[in-house]
Amino acid sequence: MEQKLAKEQRWNDLAEEYQTMLYRIAFSNMKNRADAEDAVQEAFLRYMKDEKPIQNKEHEKAWLIRTTINICIDVLKSSWYRKTVAWDESLPLAVQNVYLPYQIKDDKTLEAVLKLPVHYRNPIYLFYYEDYSIHEIAGVLNEKEATIKTRLRRGREEVKRILTEGRP
């Protein structure tokens, strides 16, 4: 009984600690609230089912972020999602649902970031909006640091282009 309670408490702590951050990351990929929440819940469920031995806090966090992103990518790639969801029209409004822990002056840039292809979007979002280092992003996304640097640079150029030309 005590073990069960301790486990529940741990899941609660885990959810409290990471859910907002994971929601933001999921939202940056899914661009709508319901799908982002589903992705985060799925990530937590997978973590609980797996019963992973925690190496350390950073490992736990990286695992959750990576899983959330992978779930988002899988959903976005599914034919069901592509046939049934149209998010583009409401993006400026939807951006308001990204509850960042700080105020940002320029929502237009965030909108442009959310329009990026997934291989640019995630490194850019994690680097600028979640304040991750290149080393951490490389770990989370299972890529080399040099690859992340290249994607940051190309993604930035793409953001600039979207802001200038107004379309992805």
Add this chain to the structure above:
Amino acid sequence: MSIQEVSGKKNIAGYQGTKKSVRADGFQESLMQNLKYQDHGRKDVSGEETLTRKVEEQTGVKVIGTRSGIRVASVTLTEAAQTVEVRHMSYEESDHIEIAVVDGYTLKGKRVDEGTQVYVEAKYEDGRLEAYQVDMAKVSEQTEHKIERFALETVGSAL
């Protein structure tokens, strides 16, 4: 038309070393332009200041190159802004944040000693982290220096 044997180029009309002399002039001209460019604070041929120099002077951000792929920047130190050890401050801990995706950097600021000092942490696209301690008593309200400007905004964000 027959093939003519040429023993000395100088004997052919219209080929009296003109090409060589043009090249020499071109080189000299180019050298003079380069010297002029260096001596006059990176001014271009028309005499107008280059964007690079202008950005450097106005913001204190030393832009080494702006072509894609070689964009490297570092901040010129002033009397008010001095480098300090990086503390790895999070966004949540910061009093003021600037996210400049298009320019490839983020800035985080925190008031220290009741706003008489501001700690500023800069993260660049190439992964570099730099930290500055800004003495607000030495910062002019009209400053165009990027870090000093940001420090002023950090103090202002508390009001």
